Amino acid sequence: MRKTSLRAMRRASPGLVVGRTQAVCIAYLNGSDPAVRDRLLSHTPDEIALCSVVKAELLYGARNSARVESNLRKLERFFEPFTSFAFGDGAAEWYGQIRAQLRPSSRSIEAAL
Numbered sequence: 001m002r003k004t005s006l007r008a009m010r011r012a013s014p015g016l017v018v019g020r021t022q023a024v025c026i027a028y029l030n031g032s033d034p035a036v037r038d039r040l041l042s043h044t045p046d047e048i049a050l051c052s053v054v055k056a057e058l059l060y061g062a063r064n065s066a067r068v069e070s071n072l073r074k075l076e077r078f079f080e081p082f083t084s085f086a087f088g089d090g091a092a093e094w095y096g097q098i099r100a101q102l103r104p105s106s107r108s109i110e111a112a113l
Contacts, residue, residue, distance in 0.1 A: 022057040025050075029078060045081035053087040055079060 027033040028040050040048070055075075062071035085091070 022054050022061065025054060025058055025078070026061070029074060046083070048081075049083040049085050050079065051085050051087050051091070053091075055084060 024036055027036040031037065058075055059072070062068060062075055065071050
């Protein structure tokens, strides 16, 4: 299987911002990071996509919170305008490649993208 660089992946989908981790989404939802909010709001909903694994982690967090129903409603509103990408075997392979590329530099996926 051919390895693809992070830069090549970004060039392949110009203008598409993918919610890569639940931490980024949580920062937006909680309003705890103005830079995250500003970056997200600088794009239209059709330029943003979420991965189903990120959605699963956010839903898990909501169901384990003190305000389950409120947080589930908040997530429902947050998810509604965005495309959701399924996380299948192909995505798992990409994830493994990216993590392997980043490991020597101790960089996270979020920092690299």
